[in-house]
Amino acid sequence: MTHIEGAQVGPATQTPFDASERRAWAGRAAAYAAGFGRLCAYTVPRLLDAAGVTAGIRLLDAGTGTGAAAVAALDRGAEVVAVDAEPDMVRAAAAAAPEAAVRLAALPQLPFPDGAFDATVGNFVLNHVGRPRAALAELRRVTRPGGRIALTIWAAPPAPGQALLGRAVRAAGVPRPPDVPALAPEDDFPRTAEGFAELLRAAGGLGGVRCSALSWGHRTTVEEWWRGPAAGVATIGRVVTSQGPVVTERIRRHVVALAEEFAEPGGRRPGQLVLPHTALLAVGRVAER
Template sequence: MTDFDAYERDLWAGRAGAYERGFARLTARAIGPLLDTAGVTEDSRVLDLGTGPGLVAAEASRRGAKVSAVDADPQMAETAARNAPAAEVRVAVLPDLPYEDETFDAVVGNFVINHVGEPETTLKELRRLLRPGGRLALTCWVMPGSGVLAVVRDAMEEVGVPWPDDVPLSPFMEHGRPDAFAALVGGVFREAAVEHLDWDFAFDPGEWWENVATARVGSNGLVLSQQDPPTVARVKDAYYRRLAPFTGENGEVSFPAHALLARGLR
């Protein structure tokens, strides 16, 4: 386990409920394209990586697939088991997964590859688990973050909040472009390709702020939690100013999200 992996374990420990209420709703839009790309249909043997609250596992089960799911956080795994009762859910930490070689027809990961310390090592482990001809499908955010993913971070930068030296950036930063992501996957898998996923995410701005700032979800939430109340108030004001052009009469925001979807064959 790298230092970044250890940081990630601590960052997400105890955050299952907050993640399910917030970011899981954002990432859910990618579930259909992710499973379609992996060719997940009835009787497919599927592994869902970093399952979080289990929304990918639940949809794959609904399609009739035989689903295994893993997450590094026990609380996340417990939540996934509740939301995807037909799936076999285990606690396991990438890149070491408790399955035999060539177990799965498809391996999918919805915004998890950007949370590992050694992406290439993880990809090699995923290749080991796929049968010959099996399909890999992975989503990640466009890097550096943009759209809704970056709105709180952009507000912090506007106010002048420095990024702490002890809060690491993802090693995946260099891979968050279509060409770089395709090259990474293509170094391990055949016929690697990457496409853009763009959508508008509708949310209540107050709920989103509370999820990040109060529940301390993600690195932005961690950095905000280290600021004094006047600084947090200034960041909150900047956050709402940035959302104003995207806010409807009912107060709900519709803000763009930008991601990438990679595929590869074993």
């Protein structure tokens, strides 16, 4: 049975970055699932392993998106609660994971009591919040003492495949629109293994923190890789579509040209690419009281 519950996403906790993220993802669950969603799903098995997700575990999947981690956790026999800040993502996740309890909620304010979950995961969710430290503190609050928190983010500098779209935007001479703010400097942190681990350590109340890099070649096509940005998905999509169809087409031509260096030799489909990506996976255990 599918459970979809609403929760007030408090505007008082939103930064300009959070508001921009809401605009970037609004109504784009299907476009995300068809492209970037496949990419982001790669880290899910390792994420669940790090969190110790097994049968009977009560798990929170924060920033579930279209539900890849929730589905995988259900397959392991976990009891899953999933949240996302975007209603379209909530609907998609509920359809993909009908045995999960899926709710509309945004970090850093979750509608759960202290210690409600045995483990918490967030697959790239910290890339999309304006106050990562506050978000991490909230995840720690809702995870029981002794429970694990496992999170992924994209590494910086980005791997070559991840940088492809940004390179095309720069080659086309397209600036970042003023209504697409970057994370405030005081809220940012180094997107390195040590920087991510230190973020968890500095949160307090987390022990045994460790962080590792996950690298892989994402197989896609030029057409599929372009589909998400052209539909306005994520921050890069807002940049790509910010100046109208003529400029969007100019960026697309640069994507096609730059993608040639990632062509898979002997690829089975025209335009087959292998795009190198690197993510960081960090895990910590909530201290016993």
